Amino acid sequence: MLDPDSGISLTIARIVQRLKGSSLHSQLERQARVSLHKPEIKLESLKEDIKDFLKTSGWEKKLQNAVYSQLNVFPSPCHPAAPPEHMKEPLAYMRKAQGSWEKRILKSLNSMCTELGIPLAQKRPASEQKELLNKWNEMGTDEPDLSLFRPVYAPKDFLEVLMNLRNPNYENGDQPSFRNHLGLIQVPLKVKDIPELKEDFTELGLNIGQLGIDDSAQVPPEFFENEHVRVGQKVLAEQDSAAAQQYVRQGCPTALRADLWALILNISNQPEDILYYEQLKSNVIQHDLLVDSLIYKDVKLTASNDDYYFVFEDYLYQVLLCFSRDTSVLEHFTYSSATPPKSYIRGKLGMEEYAVFYPPNGVIPFHGFSMYVAPLCFLYHEPSKLYQIFREMYVRFFFRLHSISSHPSGIVSLCLLFETLLQTHLPQLFYHLREIGAQPLRISFKWMVRAFSGYLATDQLLLLWDRILGYNSLEILAVLAAAVFAFRAVNLMEVTSLAAAEAVLADLSTLKVMPLLQIFLFATVT
Amino acid sequence: MAGKVKWVTDIEKSVLINNFEKRGWIQVAENEDWNFYWMSVQTIRNVFSVETGYRLSDDQIVNHFPNHYELTRKDLMVKNIKRYRKELEKEGSPLAEKDENGKYIYLDFVPVTFMLPADYNLFVEEFRKNPSSTWIMKPCGKAQGKGIFLINKLSQIKKWSRDSKTSSYKLGFCRFCTVKYTPSTSELDNMFVHLTNVAIQKHGDDYNHIHGGKWTVSNLRLYLESTRGKEVTNKLFDEIHWIIVQSLKAVAPVMNNDKHCFECYGYDIIIDDKLKPWLIEVNASPSLTSSTANDRILKYNLINDTLNIAVPNGEIPDCKWNKSPPKEVLGNYEVLYDEEMAQSDGPDRDLRSRPGQSTGVKGNRARDSGKPVLTTWK
Numbered sequence A: 001m002l003d004p005d006s007g008i009s010l011t012i013a014r015i016v017q018r019l020k021g022s023s024l025h026s027q028l029e030r031q032a033r034v035s036l037h038k039p040e041i042k043l044e045s046l047k048e049d050i051k052d053f054l055k056t057s058g059w060e061k062k063l064q065n066a067v068y069s070q071l072n073v074f075p076s077p078c079h080p081a082a083p084p085e086h087m088k089e090p091l092a093y094m095r096k097a098q099g100s101w102e103k104r105i106l107k108s109l110n111s112m113c114t115e116l117g118i119p120l121a122q123k124r125p126a127s128e129q130k131e132l133l134n135k136w137n138e139m140g141t142d143e144p145d146l147s148l149f150r151p152v153y154a155p156k157d158f159l160e161v162l163m164n165l166r167n168p169n170y171e172n173g174d175q176p177s178f179r180n181h182l183g184l185i186q187v188p189l190k191v192k193d194i195p196e197l198k199e200d201f202t203e204l205g206l207n208i209g210q211l212g213i214d215d216s217a218q219v220p221p222e223f224f225e226n227e228h229v230r231v232g233q234k235v236l237a238e239q240d241s242a243a244a245q246q247y248v249r250q251g252c253p254t255a256l257r258a259d260l261w262a263l264i265l266n267i268s269n270q271p272e273d274i275l276y277y278e279q280l281k282s283n284v285i286q287h288d289l290l291v292d293s294l295i296y297k298d299v300k301l302t303a304s305n306d307d308y309y310f311v312f313e314d315y316l317y318q319v320l321l322c323f324s325r326d327t328s329v330l331e332h333f334t335y336s337s338a339t340p341p342k343s344y345i346r347g348k349l350g351m352e353e354y355a356v357f358y359p360p361n362g363v364i365p366f367h368g369f370s371m372y373v374a375p376l377c378f379l380y381h382e383p384s385k386l387y388q389i390f391r392e393m394y395v396r397f398f399f400r401l402h403s404i405s406s407h408p409s410g411i412v413s414l415c416l417l418f419e420t421l422l423q424t425h426l427p428q429l430f431y432h433l434r435e436i437g438a439q440p441l442r443i444s445f446k447w448m449v450r451a452f453s454g455y456l457a458t459d460q461l462l463l464l465w466d467r468i469l470g471y472n473s474l475e476i477l478a479v480l481a482a483a484v485f486a487f488r489a490v491n492l493m494e495v496t497s498l499a500a501a502e503a504v505l506a507d508l509s510t511l512k513v514m515p516l517l518q519i520f521l522f523a524t525v526t
Numbered sequence B: 001m002a003g004k005v006k007w008v009t010d011i012e013k014s015v016l017i018n019n020f021e022k023r024g025w026i027q028v029a030e031n032e033d034w035n036f037y038w039m040s041v042q043t044i045r046n047v048f049s050v051e052t053g054y055r056l057s058d059d060q061i062v063n064h065f066p067n068h069y070e071l072t073r074k075d076l077m078v079k080n081i082k083r084y085r086k087e088l089e090k091e092g093s094p095l096a097e098k099d100e101n102g103k104y105i106y107l108d109f110v111p112v113t114f115m116l117p118a119d120y121n122l123f124v125e126e127f128r129k130n131p132s133s134t135w136i137m138k139p140c141g142k143a144q145g146k147g148i149f150l151i152n153k154l155s156q157i158k159k160w161s162r163d164s165k166t167s168s169y170k171l172g173f174c175r176f177c178t179v180k181y182t183p184s185t186s187e188l189d190n191m192f193v194h195l196t197n198v199a200i201q202k203h204g205d206d207y208n209h210i211h212g213g214k215w216t217v218s219n220l221r222l223y224l225e226s227t228r229g230k231e232v233t234n235k236l237f238d239e240i241h242w243i244i245v246q247s248l249k250a251v252a253p254v255m256n257n258d259k260h261c262f263e264c265y266g267y268d269i270i271i272d273d274k275l276k277p278w279l280i281e282v283n284a285s286p287s288l289t290s291s292t293a294n295d296r297i298l299k300y301n302l303i304n305d306t307l308n309i310a311v312p313n314g315e316i317p318d319c320k321w322n323k324s325p326p327k328e329v330l331g332n333y334e335v336l337y338d339e340e341m342a343q344s345d346g347p348d349r350d351l352r353s354r355p356g357q358s359t360g361v362k363g364n365r366a367r368d369s370g371k372p373v374l375t376t377w378k
Helices: A004-019 A023-035 A046-056 A059-073 A084-088 A092-116 A126-134 A136-141 A155-163 A194-200 A225-238 A241-250 A254-264 A271-286 A290-301 A310-324 A327-334 A374-378 A383-396 A398-402 A411-425 A427-435 A440-449 A458-471 A475-487 A489-493 A498-504 A513-522 B014-022 B041-048 B074-091 B120-129 B154-163 B185-195 B217-228 B230-251 B293-310 B339-344
Strands: A121-123 A287-289 A342-344 A355-357 B006-009 B036-038 B113-116 B135-139 B149-151 B171-175 B266-271 B277-283
Touching: A004 A059, A023 A046, A023 A059, A046 A059, A059 A241, A059 A383, A084 A327, A092 A155, A092 A290, A126 A136, A126 A271, A136 A310, A155 A411, A155 A440, A194 A411, A194 A475, A194 A513, A225 A241, A225 A254, A241 A254, A241 A458, A254 A383, A254 A458, A254 B217, A271 A287, A271 A310, A271 A383, A287 A290, A290 A310, A310 A374, A310 A383, A327 A383, A374 A383, A374 A458, A374 B217, A383 A398, A398 A411, A398 A440, A411 A427, A411 A440, A411 A475, A427 A440, A427 A489, A440 A475, A440 A498, A458 A475, A458 A513, A458 B217, A475 A489, A475 A513, A489 A498, B006 B014, B014 B293, B074 B113, B074 B230, B074 B277, B113 B120, B217 B230, B230 B266, B230 B277
Parallel strands: B006 B036
Antiparallel strands: A121 A287, A342 A355, B113 B171, B135 B149, B135 B171, B266 B277
């Protein structure tokens, strides 16, 4: 057992190490130096006076937010002696499975590359660079020939891999029976049950006001909405990340959402951030990557055909093309079970000195990837801010939806949570669907992998993502998926095929997520 | 003695027919006794024409006003609005107030417009005054924005009229006062695509069958509230409602207020980058063709709500009844303006009140009024 004190001091040391040398650090130093000219700073009580100054000028709050952000993103160290791969993923068989999956993806990418005779990366000729720069804001009007490209993988391919996951240390000698887990996921991970979820999601309870329920037209705004908006404005005025995170559990008012999310994600769009984005943009202009075509294809196949997001097509290119080239994203691999793929300079295969990560950010997009960005376009119209928000959302949440890990917010746990909830609370439905060859996870998997983007109406999706940020967890996706099945249970009991089940659940655009979640968690008789 | 409503239509559209059938109404032919006639604009001309027209009895209603063209023909709409403004000015009404540049503060919502070929010389004169402006060319009577394009050189019109086989149609087009673009053609093309991203695709045949290039008003509202705040968004939508009400008031005096008529108008509004709405035109016959699944549902519901208001309780119409629909029946409609209510609020609010008369159009669709075309945001 780790001694609690040394646990904290380890965490503190790690955070200090990470924040050292950051721009916040140098700004704090500069502020401290500037404050020396102020009359209230006295030599005899220098340290205390500077600390007070930083507090009153709001700089301490910025530091608090940065620390809070670090705590949210990085997992606590398990043991000082644990090797770094344990921070990525403690279970060996999961690590192995993720490794094989990555090999498969890379192989697929390389073979496409060889087939089409296109290099993974090449420098653009000057004329092409100029042209791209000119139409940077209208890349959606481009109609490149993408017919030969295909997505490297789709969610259903990934599901097949997850279904075959097994823990070699776990020997279940029983014959398969009703008492065993009947779902597709067959690994023994711990998932929460409804009583635990009720505790975790207390703020979604029946007697607590929610946006998405208590702001409907029939409810007078004096009951909840007005006060909630007022509190939201106060939270923004205080610029406190932790308070914001607590606040958004009850939903964000539309006009405050953009700022609240930025506060929680600790995005302030400083000049150096804008500069960094511009630099990424110039990387895009100068070099052409094979993944660019994959991105184009994905956007054309998904977001361009979506009722809500097609207007943002140009923004999606501006974000995703830069994202592929952003090496700062590589940082998240320290706590992700995934490892960035490597590629070699032409002719130097296998020589480590000539290895580079490919794509530069280590993330190979799959079919539907652009849907992670699309909803954010409703909130941020300035490209560099939109970019930063997306990047932070990715390295905090979205990466867990397409990598194999044991993390409670990882896709494997979410799938197991979904199946367990359904089997425990709607056993008849689960059994029926299984009998007709319509395993529920086959239908809900794509919802969860995309965090429901493209399936729900945008305003509902944003209410859902409010709670993801508020609880710093993706478990709500599994709960919602189960709640949707519960809602449509009557119709689903009558279907006799997988196709018919898919049809019943094809259109989620009229669903109201908060009532569904509330009823499932707090008002269902178990 | 409630018989079933007998209906006729000369527009074979499923969104209409399904709505009639679901109410259990009976289809009859035009020469038989009918209660409800959903007619095209050509037919309404005949029904009310002096030579061939006929009188409608108390249990008959139609879906157009006889002189709807006062609102729906671009040139007449502009004429009526100009006249309305001058009248207000003469009365000294506060609505007609102008700013220091001589522009109407509250009533400047129609962009400078010329009809071609009639006003060609006037247009050229205006064009030369601001040679770097861009003009929108919009053929009258063409549905769904097909045929819309931009020009910034006079030669581009000549090219168009030479290529086009539709030179017999009247054209209308309009300009924004604040828009200036660089004259390079490729930039123009790009802006065009960006401009009409929501209305049509660059290649007519590539028309997207899934969303039809249309974004709902509720999405627009969500986007604006999230990125610009609630006050700015409410202001925009208030201004749009204002435009609708003012344009109707402008034509009220010339509109034949026939009790047998109701009408559903489609408003085409453009929003500029300062979030000011401009009225482009009003359609008497908004397209009932459904291009996408969502479209079909939307239009079906629109007709449904319309019929609920125009033919309350689905009973045989009686033109003498009170035309204020109860709240439950409105569906997705919002009452923007009730003339009788406004009169009772006092003379300074209402301007040209005519006792007993209502404009007959109770509000407009709160969702999807016309097809708002987004200009460039930048």
